[in-house]
Amino acid sequence: DVKVTQSSRYLVKRTGEKVFLECVQDMDHENMFWYRQDPGLGLRLIYFSYDVKMKEKGDIPEGYSVSREKKERFSLILESASTNQTSMYLCASSFYMWLGGISYEQYFGPGTRLTVT
């Protein structure tokens, strides 16, 4: 059974703090993703990684950075938390294979609800 775990379900931080969100997957997936989900805006991709030490910006990378030192672990870092980063953060992983455009499904972690005050 695929398992994606996230370090915290709920997190409350103060403005200006550095915040680390961690994600671990146990299926040897190449791809890992960080999304945020806000009401009415759906899932928006922050960053993704297709290999160790590789990363690509998603649609809303500003204010975030990531780290992938090991294949199973992908960390999201909020360098200086702000109130507009209050959101649900979802990590996901998938196998990579490009075969005529076919893509593998993404498996999601339980999410971290971050509140920045």
Added chain:
Amino acid sequence: QKEVEQNSGPLSVPEGAIASLNCTYSDRGSQSFFWYRQYSGKSPELIMFIYSNGDKEDGRFTAQLNKASQYVSLLIRDSQPSDSATYLCAVKVGIGKTSYDKVIFGPGTSLSVIP
């Protein structure tokens, strides 16, 4: 900007009816399409995927894809109260042979099945 659009709902159907959820996408090169279900307070889980034009059936669920019209739909037959959730349409953008998969999610449609 590549986009995926869905009616936000809420869509209400009586128990036992067919629920029809629609999704349109802007990137003509898209080739992989997914439907995720998300219960309130939970993370999304995949329920259907489709790559070829036409219908794909899995139990009470049928995914329909029409690439010419750039839409994909999900039909839920014999809807149950347990189907009440938000349904997210996701599309892999057609970016050719790359080393990563970029999937764009729609905003989701909230479905409520009334007993």
